[in-house]
Amino acid sequence: MESQLVLHSFRRTTGNSFSNGPAPPPPPATNPTPTPTPMPQRPALPSSNDNNGPSGSGSKHSKLQGGAIAGIVICLLVLGAMFAFFVIKRKSWKLSRGRDPEQKEPLSPLASGFKQMKSIKIISTTGKDQFQKTVSMSLKPPTKIDLHKSFDENDLTTKSVTRKISLSSIKIPAYTVADLQIATGSFSADHFISEGSFGRVFRAQFNDQKVLAVKKINFSAFPGYPSDLFIELVANISRLNHPNLAELVGYCAEHGQCLLVYEFYQNGSLCDLLNLVDDQSKPLSWSSRVKIALGSARALEYLHETCSPSVIHKNFKSSNILLDNELNPHLSDSGYGDLIPNQEFQESEENSGYRAPEVAMSGQYSLKSDVYSFGVVMLELLTGRKPFDRSRPRSEQSLVRWAAPQLHDIDALDQMVDPALQGLYHSKSLSRFADAIALCVQAEPEFRPPMSEVVQSLVRLVQRANMTRMSSSESYTRRDRESGDCAV
Numbered sequence: 001m002e003s004q005l006v007l008h009s010f011r012r013t014t015g016n017s018f019s020n021g022p023a024p025p026p027p028p029a030t031n032p033t034p035t036p037t038p039m040p041q042r043p044a045l046p047s048s049n050d051n052n053g054p055s056g057s058g059s060k061h062s063k064l065q066g067g068a069i070a071g072i073v074i075c076l077l078v079l080g081a082m083f084a085f086f087v088i089k090r091k092s093w094k095l096s097r098g099r100d101p102e103q104k105e106p107l108s109p110l111a112s113g114f115k116q117m118k119s120i121k122i123i124s125t126t127g128k129d130q131f132q133k134t135v136s137m138s139l140k141p142p143t144k145i146d147l148h149k150s151f152d153e154n155d156l157t158t159k160s161v162t163r164k165i166s167l168s169s170i171k172i173p174a175y176t177v178a179d180l181q182i183a184t185g186s187f188s189a190d191h192f193i194s195e196g197s198f199g200r201v202f203r204a205q206f207n208d209q210k211v212l213a214v215k216k217i218n219f220s221a222f223p224g225y226p227s228d229l230f231i232e233l234v235a236n237i238s239r240l241n242h243p244n245l246a247e248l249v250g251y252c253a254e255h256g257q258c259l260l261v262y263e264f265y266q267n268g269s270l271c272d273l274l275n276l277v278d279d280q281s282k283p284l285s286w287s288s289r290v291k292i293a294l295g296s297a298r299a300l301e302y303l304h305e306t307c308s309p310s311v312i313h314k315n316f317k318s319s320n321i322l323l324d325n326e327l328n329p330h331l332s333d334s335g336y337g338d339l340i341p342n343q344e345f346q347e348s349e350e351n352s353g354y355r356a357p358e359v360a361m362s363g364q365y366s367l368k369s370d371v372y373s374f375g376v377v378m379l380e381l382l383t384g385r386k387p388f389d390r391s392r393p394r395s396e397q398s399l400v401r402w403a404a405p406q407l408h409d410i411d412a413l414d415q416m417v418d419p420a421l422q423g424l425y426h427s428k429s430l431s432r433f434a435d436a437i438a439l440c441v442q443a444e445p446e447f448r449p450p451m452s453e454v455v456q457s458l459v460r461l462v463q464r465a466n467m468t469r470m471s472s473s474e475s476y477t478r479r480d481r482e483s484g485d486c487a488v
Helices: 002-014 058-096 177-183 227-239 270-274 287-305 358-363 367-383 401-408 410-416 427-440 453-482
Strands: 118-126 129-137 192-193 199-205 212-216 248-252 259-263 319-324 329-331
Touching: 002 259, 058 358, 177 199, 177 212, 177 259, 192 248, 192 410, 212 319, 227 248, 270 367, 287 319, 287 367, 287 427, 367 401, 367 427, 367 453, 401 410, 427 453
Parallel strands: none
Antiparallel strands: 118 129, 192 199, 199 212, 212 259, 248 259, 319 329
């Protein structure tokens, strides 16, 4: 009973803290104490269990109100964090494009406020509850930027860097301009030899009686190739080494001059020998023509299949085949391919006669376009005609168009042969030579053979010709012995 009275007294003193109604009146023996005016509250949401809210409904309503307020605060703080993120990112972008107004030195893209990672803690307290949220924002750029690389906004790919060639890597001697001027008579007309696609060639005679050829490279004809890369050109050419290539023996890079010094070849170019107007000069024999074709083929085979990477000549023609005293061919202008862009550098009739069809259409050179040009030179050796000759009838002006359909016709082939040979050739050798030409000058580049196959076909031709010559010599000797005409 006593315990019940105590419990009853406790309830009357504390009141129902879970009820939303007014507190009960004090006992009559005591004076009423003023109570604070209750704050206006949002109406509680109805409970799914009791619409009138019996004992305990006030607690649920209070928690729901606190959760709603906390949610609103969190949303506002998250929005504020996002706004701060974009402000920081925009400021970083401005700093990366210009100068920070608070700094004296311009900022680099990596020093413009980028951080690896930022964490923003959002803490909210409402009543007795505490809410905490961590928002992580990555302010790191998507890719690592190398400040030492050159790039623009739209291209982050690595760009090629011009290689610096050391002069110590060049093993050939360097001449002075003064030495070459003395040797060429200040590049006078008396020492002038010829003018090619890349410049003029002069004969240089030194005090020790040694004769060389000096080529003055004319870079103004190649605006896409700066003259300051001349040393790289020299280094590339000096690395080429083959007995059928014109030998580079020196260079000069002084006072803006770009000069290449070569061995001098006494018999000039194949073009000159095939187009002689001097009746006293002896024309090239058939065996000499085959020899020249084979040596030139070996030079191209070396450039295409031995050099790594392969070297495309791009300017193979009879005027670039130089002949020594024994009529051995030496291909000049090798290694100049970088000077020639993928478009025709000269619209001359001479060069147009050597161009493969795909080069004439697209300007794209390849190993197979060199093979085509080689076939044109073989046609020159066979017929003695120029690749393009406007003085002839229209149907015969282009050598390839005129000759290609007749290469497999024996009767027509005999009519095509250079009259200067005067019939001094073997018919089978002529036919095999024409077969090699037909393969090289095909219109489709994929059907043209590699130069190694061309070399092998010409080697077999020479071997068979030698065997035929030996058998003919033996038959003549046997016949002379039987007739008794042989000297004892």
